[in-house]
Amino acid sequence: EKGTYPHYMLKEIDEQPLAIRKIIQEYQGQDGKLNIDPSIVEAVKDADRLYIIAAGTSYHAGLLGKQFIEKLAKIPVEVHVASEFGYNMPLLSEKPLFIFITQSGETADSRAVLVHVKELGYPTLTITNVPGSTLSREADYTLLLHAGPEIAVASTKAYTAQMAVLSILADVTAKSKGYEPEFDLIHELGIIANAMEVVFEEKEDIEKIATEYLATTRNAFFIGRGIDFYVGLEGSLKLKEISYIQAEGFAGGELKHGTIALIEDGTPIIALATQESVNLSIRGNVKEVVARGANPCIISMKGLEMEGDRFIVPAVHEMLTPLISVVPLQLIAYYAALHRGCDVDKPRNLAKSVTVE
Ligand code: F6R
Numbered sequence: 001e002k003g004t005y006p007h008y009m010l011k012e013i014d015e016q017p018l019a020i021r022k023i024i025q026e027y028q029g030q031d032g033k034l035n036i037d038p039s040i041v042e043a044v045k046d047a048d049r050l051y052i053i054a055a056g057t058s059y060h061a062g063l064l065g066k067q068f069i070e071k072l073a074k075i076p077v078e079v080h081v082a083s084e085f086g087y088n089m090p091l092l093s094e095k096p097l098f099i100f101i102t103q104s105g106e107t108a109d110s111r112a113v114l115v116h117v118k119e120l121g122y123p124t125l126t127i128t129n130v131p132g133s134t135l136s137r138e139a140d141y142t143l144l145l146h147a148g149p150e151i152a153v154a155s156t157k158a159y160t161a162q163m164a165v166l167s168i169l170a171d172v173t174a175k176s177k178g179y180e181p182e183f184d185l186i187h188e189l190g191i192i193a194n195a196m197e198v199v200f201e202e203k204e205d206i207e208k209i210a211t212e213y214l215a216t217t218r219n220a221f222f223i224g225r226g227i228d229f230y231v232g233l234e235g236s237l238k239l240k241e242i243s244y245i246q247a248e249g250f251a252g253g254e255l256k257h258g259t260i261a262l263i264e265d266g267t268p269i270i271a272l273a274t275q276e277s278v279n280l281s282i283r284g285n286v287k288e289v290v291a292r293g294a295n296p297c298i299i300s301m302k303g304l305e306m307e308g309d310r311f312i313v314p315a316v317h318e319m320l321t322p323l324i325s326v327v328p329l330q331l332i333a334y335y336a337a338l339h340r341g342c343d344v345d346k347p348r349n350l351a352k353s354v355t356v357e
Pocket of ligand 1: 055056059101104110155156241352353
C-alpha cells in the first residue's frame, strides 16, 4: 500500500494536494458552488456560539477553524482540548453547537465530551475522516474529510483536510447569512493544492534544513504570531512525536516571558512569517533570540521574504497560509526523524487512535 514510498508519512504528506482537490470536488454542488447539507448550515447559524472539541493535531486544526469561522461567518467560537473540557467546563452560551474534530472518529476523550453534551441536550457535529466511526455515528451531523486512510501515526493530510473543510463550513455559513464572500474559496484552495506541489519540489532543501538544524539538537522552538503561532504548535507536535526532540511552539511575543532562558548557543528557532501585519514584529522576536545565540530558521511567504530567510513558501490567501506553511514543517519533522534513526511511522509510546480516556 505504501507503493514506492519508504514510509506512510511521506506518502500521506504527498497526498495532500490530492486530498484538497478531492474535498473541493466533494463539497462542490452541481451549480459549481460550495455546498454543505442545509441542515448542518442551519444548525451552525442557529447557534450563538460554537464549541470545538478535539485532541492533538485535530485541536490545532480547531484553533485555525475558529479563525475561519469568526472571520467569515462571524459566529463566536471556543476551542477546547477534549480531555480538559469534561471536568473544567466553561460557562456555556444559551444556544451552543458542539463540533468534534477527529481524524479517526474514535478518540475516547472527545467521545466522552460528546456523550456528556448530548445528555445535556445540545446539538453535535463531527468532522471526521472515517465514515461510520463512533463519533460520526453518535453525533447529530457529520462532515467528512475525504482525505483517504491515514496510516502513519503522525497526522498530516488529515490536518490540512480538517482546515480545508472548516474553511468551507465557514464560507458556506457566511454566504447563507447573506455576507458577501471576500474571496473565491474554491479558487484559493486550488492555489493551495498547486503551492503544495511547488513545496514538494524543494524536498532536498527541506531535508538539508532538517540535518542542518536538527541532527543533534536536544530541543527546538517554533515561533509565530497570529495564525502562524498555531501552525508552530502543530510543527512542534510533529517534530516531537516522531523525532523525540523536545520541541515547543510559542507566540512570538511570549517567548521572552520565561522560555528565552532556555536559549543557548545554537538552539534552533523555527520562525514562521506568513502574515503581513506581524511580519516585522516576528522578525523582532527572532532578533531577540539570535542575540542569545539561537540558530534561526525563518520560513516566510513569497512577497514577505527578507534576506537570510531559510525557506519561502508560495504566496496564498493570507487566511489560508496554515495549509501551506505546515507542509515544510511536516517534512522537516519527517527528515529529522529519519536522520536520527527513528521509526517514522510508528513512534514509541504512541497509537494511531487513543481509545482510552
Ligand atoms: C498527532 C496525532 C494526534 C491526534 C490525536 C487526535 O500527529 O496524530 O495528536 O491528532 O490523538 O486524534 P483524532 O483526530 O483521531 O481524534
